[in-house]
Amino acid sequence: MIRIERITAKLETDFVGREIYYFLKLSSTNTTAKEQARKGAKEGATIIAETQTRGKGRLNRRWISPKGGVWLSIILRPQINTEDAAKITLTTAVAVAKTLRKLYRLRAEIKWPNDVLVHSKKVCGILTEASLEGKTVNFVVVGIGINVNFALNGLPENLKTTATTLKEMLKKDVDIEELICQLLKEFEECYKQFKEKEFRNMLTEWRSMASFLGKKVEIVSFAERLHGVAVDVDGKGALVVKLEDGTRRKIVSGDVTVREA
Numbered sequence: 312m313i314r315i316e317r318i319t320a321k322l323e324t325d326f327v328g329r330e331i332y333y334f335l336k337l338s339s340t341n342t343t344a345k346e347q348a349r350k351g352a353k354e355g356a357t358i359i360a361e362t363q364t365r366g367k368g369r370l371n372r373r374w375i376s377p378k379g380g381v382w383l384s385i386i387l388r389p390q391i392n393t394e395d396a397a398k399i400t401l402t403t404a405v406a407v408a409k410t411l412r413k414l415y416r417l418r419a420e421i422k423w424p425n426d427v428l429v430h431s432k433k434v435c436g437i438l439t440e441a442s443l444e445g446k447t448v449n450f451v452v453v454g455i456g457i458n459v460n461f462a463l464n465g466l467p468e469n470l471k472t473t474a475t476t477l478k479e480m481l482k483k484d485v486d487i488e489e490l491i492c493q494l495l496k497e498f499e500e501c502y503k504q505f506k507e508k509e510f511r512n513m514l515t516e517w518r519s520m521a522s523f524l525g526k527k528v529e530i531v532s533f534a535e536r537l538h539g540v541a542v543d544v545d546g547k548g549a550l551v552v553k554l555e556d557g558t559r560r561k562i563v564s565g566d567v568t569v570r571e572a
């Protein structure tokens with residue numbers, strides 16, 4: 312069980328996680344975070360659940376959330392336009408990867424747009440949802456799911472080859488409150504840079520930890536299937552791919568799946 316009082320005692324942030332809503336079981340922490348945001352919860356308020364019964368991935372996919380994981384959502388109130396919301400996913404991925412590198416010396420890598428991998432296996436997923444008002448963003452909820460203190464057996468058969476957990480990698484349980492504190496701290500530092508329009512720093516960090524830059528990728532959308540080489544991520548967080556015919560295409564998250572070919 313996650314001990315919230317241990318988190319509160321250890322936390323080194325200004326505003327992220329300073330207000331925590333803790334639940335044994337939720338449908339999805341993002342859904343509850345959106346409800347709390349609508350009720351006026353402050354920037355940085357964090358929803359934590361021991362398990363989620365309907366954890367969400369992108370494109371209506373399911374995120375499996377057994378006991379022993381970190382399933383949390385952070386409420387944000389940035390003054391940004393809708394087109395900038397995608398940058399928050401990248402910023403969050405940087406924070407997660409840095410946390411895993413610092414605490415466990417794992418070679419965590421970021422798979423555009425929203426996953427963190429260790430040894431090419433998914434250990435974390437991120438889901439950013441924005442509430443929009445015209446061209447501006449009312450609030451943003453960023454959900455972070457990390458597979459922590461459970462064995463691979465805690466996941467369905469079809470995920471056992473693509474996913475991993477920290478327990479599996481490190482061969483022991485980790486201090487989950489320490490992990491949450493470090494994650495919230497890294498997140499706050501990255502988010503501050505994003506807000507101060509220092510997104511370039513985030514891009515530099517992102518590039519240094521990207522899993523498939525320079526590699527062949529396959530891009531699958533509703534309409535088409537493309538092949539090319541992932542060459543960069545641009546100032547808006549889009550993936551830049553050089554297609555086989557030599558042209559460059561910007562891929563925006565939300566409507567595609569990218570995988571190493």
Ligand code: ADP
Pocket residue numbers: 367368369370372373374375376425426433434435436437458466470473474475568
């Ligand atoms: P994608 O990797 O295509 O971007 P998402 O980020 O939307 O997918 O995450 C949802 C997908 O992640 C699911 O369809 C499933 O394949 C996988 N998945 C679900 N739960 C977990 C988990 N706890 N750990 C690792 N992968 C998971």
